[in-house]
Structure formats: C-alpha cells, structure tokens
Amino acid sequence: MRAHELNKVPDQVILWGGTGQAKVVRPILEHYGAKVVAVFDETPGLPSPFPDVPIFRGWNGFLQWKADRKPGTVGFCVAIGNPHGRVRLMLHDRLVAEGLEPLTFAHPTAYIEANAIIGTGTQIMAGAYVGVEASVGMQCIINTKTSIDHEDAIADGVELSPGAVLCGSVKIEINAWVCAGSLVLPRVRIGADAIVGAGSVVTKDVQPGTTVVGVPARPMPGRTGAKAGGA
Ligand SMILES: CC(C)(COP(=O)(O)OP(=O)(O)OC[C@H]1O[C@@H](n2cnc3c(N)ncnc32)[C@H](O)[C@@H]1OP(=O)(O)O)[C@@H](O)C(=O)NCCC(=O)NCCS
Known part of the structure; x- marks a missing residue:
C-alpha cells in the first residue's frame, strides 16, 4: 500500500509478543485511536508489559481469549523482532485465518x-x-x-x-x-x-x-544467520 493508506486501525487491537517491541508499538497504535486489549506470548511466566492489559499464553491462550470475547473487528501487530521474521509471517497467516486484521502503520x-x-x-x-x-x-x-x-x-x-x-x-x-x-x-x-x-x-x-560484522563487513567465523538458530 501507499503512504496515504497506512494507519487505518480498528478500535481494538492485540499485540503478539510481550517484550520491548510491544512497548514501542503501543503508543503509535494509540496515537491512531486503537486500544490494546490483549497481549500474547509463548514465554512461560512472562508478565504483561502493561499493567492495564492482560497477557495470554501462546496459541491456546489466543483461542481461549477469542472464544470469550464479543464479536467485532480486532487488529493485530506481531511485535517480535528478528531473527524471528519468519515467525511474524507464520503468525500473520494464522491470525488472518482467524479473522483478525493486520495493522500496517x-x-x-x-x-x-x-x-x-x-x-x-x-x-x-x-x-x-x-x-x-x-x-x-x-x-x-x-x-x-x-x-x-x-x-x-x-x-x-x-x-x-x-x-x-x-x-x-x-x-x-x-x-x-x-x-x-x-x-x-x-x-x-x-x-x-x-x-x-x-x-x-x-x-x-x-x-x-x-x-557478517565489521568495517568492511566480513563473515563471522562459525556463525550462521537467522534461519539456523539466530541471535
Ligand atoms: C551480530 C550479532 C547478531 C552476533 O551475536 P552473537 O553471535 O551472540 O555474537 P557474540 O556476542 O557471541 O560475539 C561473538 C564475537 O563477535 C564480536 N561481535 C559481535 N557483534 C559484533 C559486531 N556487530 N561487530 C563486530 N564484532 C562483533 C564479539 O565482540 C565477539 O568477539 P570475541 O569472540 O573476540 O569476544 C550481534 O552481536 C549483533 O550485532 N546484534 C545486534 C542487535 C541489534 O541491533 N539489536 C537491535 C534491537 S532493537
């Protein structure tokens, strides 16, 4: 999409990923009028990044949250940084299949x-x-x-x-x-x-x-990239 088509957010949004990137994106989404209603993360015992927003554990937690909520449009942002870009893409497809709207902002x-x-x-x-x-x-x-x-x-x-x-x-x-x-x-x-x-x-x-690292960048001996394990 083009610049003028960005930032169309529904009233309610969820964040997938409950650490630093969630904290960075929340004020942006709120600026455009959305309310963060839930956070999801796989990590056992991870507290919600926000005292006022509940956190749910993984895909089962998502299904439970979805079963308990009233119908209506909900947007989502996958707030997990790289090397986990392929996880963002996989969650994008799964959440779209569940009827949620991807946020582009x-x-x-x-x-x-x-x-x-x-x-x-x-x-x-x-x-x-x-x-x-x-x-x-x-x-x-x-x-x-x-x-x-x-x-x-x-x-x-x-x-x-x-x-x-x-x-x-x-x-x-x-x-x-x-x-x-x-x-x-x-x-x-x-x-x-x-x-x-x-x-x-x-x-x-x-x-x-x-x-690769350095000036000029050279391959790091013995280290692969993101797909084989990551940072
Ligand atoms: C490249 C990178 C992913 C490698 O991570 P890693 O495999 O855990 O590397 P390590 O920390 O174990 O370091 C291994 C060696 O490489 C060196 N090294 C690591 N990153 C380096 C870099 N960016 N440039 C030069 N040397 C680097 C370390 O000093 C260390 O050297 P030593 O063995 O002589 O002590 C990581 O260092 C990096 O650059 N991360 C950037 C993270 C970032 O930008 N995050 C933004 C979040 S908003």
Whole structure:
C-alpha cells in the first residue's frame, strides 16, 4: 500500500509478543485511536508489559481469549523482532485465518515517499525514511531512524534495527536482519536469513544464511544467520 493508506486501525487491537517491541508499538497504535486489549506470548511466566492489559499464553491462550470475547473487528501487530521474521509471517497467516486484521502503520514522524510501497503488517517507527520507488515487503520492522533510499527492495519479514542506513538500489531478501547502526552501500544484495551485525559497513553482497560484522563487513567465523538458530 501507499503512504496515504497506512494507519487505518480498528478500535481494538492485540499485540503478539510481550517484550520491548510491544512497548514501542503501543503508543503509535494509540496515537491512531486503537486500544490494546490483549497481549500474547509463548514465554512461560512472562508478565504483561502493561499493567492495564492482560497477557495470554501462546496459541491456546489466543483461542481461549477469542472464544470469550464479543464479536467485532480486532487488529493485530506481531511485535517480535528478528531473527524471528519468519515467525511474524507464520503468525500473520494464522491470525488472518482467524479473522483478525493486520495493522500496517508508521509513526507520525516517519516519512514515506508517495510512490514507495509498504507491505501488509509492516510497522515503521519514529523518524524512519522510506525513499522514492522503494518497496518494503509484508511483516517488516522498519525501526527508529532507519533510512531506506531510492529503489531499495526489501522482502517480507526483514528487520532494519535502529539507525540502519541503506543506500540506493539495495536488495534485502526474506527474513534478513540489518542490525543497529549498519550501513549498506549502493546496489548491494543481502541474502535471505542473513544477519548484518551492529555497526557494520556492507560493501559487497552477503550470502543467504550468513552473519557478517565489521568495517568492511566480513563473515563471522562459525556463525550462521537467522534461519539456523539466530541471535
Ligand atoms: C551480530 C550479532 C547478531 C552476533 O551475536 P552473537 O553471535 O551472540 O555474537 P557474540 O556476542 O557471541 O560475539 C561473538 C564475537 O563477535 C564480536 N561481535 C559481535 N557483534 C559484533 C559486531 N556487530 N561487530 C563486530 N564484532 C562483533 C564479539 O565482540 C565477539 O568477539 P570475541 O569472540 O573476540 O569476544 C550481534 O552481536 C549483533 O550485532 N546484534 C545486534 C542487535 C541489534 O541491533 N539489536 C537491535 C534491537 S532493537
């Protein structure tokens, strides 16, 4: 969808994932008029991130919550960061199949060019920029003060962590994770499930499933990317 189509949120929303990302997205959703009515997380014993919102455990907890509630439109945001982009995509399909509405939104201080395309379920945080003719896939997390430049193509389930900068015509494949403060030079391709460690400068293509770090970024010996275990 285009910038003007974002931020249409129903009155009631749920968050899947009960840690830091839930805390980041809640004020944005409330800014657009939604109320967070429940949080879901698999982690045993994890307390709700919010004293005023109940937390439910995993898929069984979700089904129980759904059975007990009154009918009506409910939106959802999967607030789980990478390396778990594929989990966001799986939960997206399951929650849509249960009749919930994916939320696609951007913090009011983010700037998205009119001809950029944003995929369903993607969340864009404060101060982010999405440039001319850029495309961002489904269920991506475009974090605080990231910069996506002209003609970048970002696939589904990608996260750009705070302060990551992509130069123009960069391609990022499914579930890759560009960590905080990294810089990716023009026309570089980052493969599926790859991880670019914090503060790296990526000068060459990154192979799928690898982790690179440093300036210039080099593969981290003995470490795979997100699909085989993650961070
Ligand atoms: C790349 C990364 C995922 C690797 O995690 P890891 O496998 O747990 O790595 P470790 O912490 O065990 O570190 C292994 C070695 O790599 C080094 N290293 C780790 N990350 C590095 C980085 N970004 N740049 C340079 N070196 C790094 C460590 O210093 C350590 O070196 P040593 O063995 O000489 O002590 C992680 O370090 C990273 O960069 N995470 C970023 C997280 C982020 O941006 N989060 C944003 C949330 S909003």
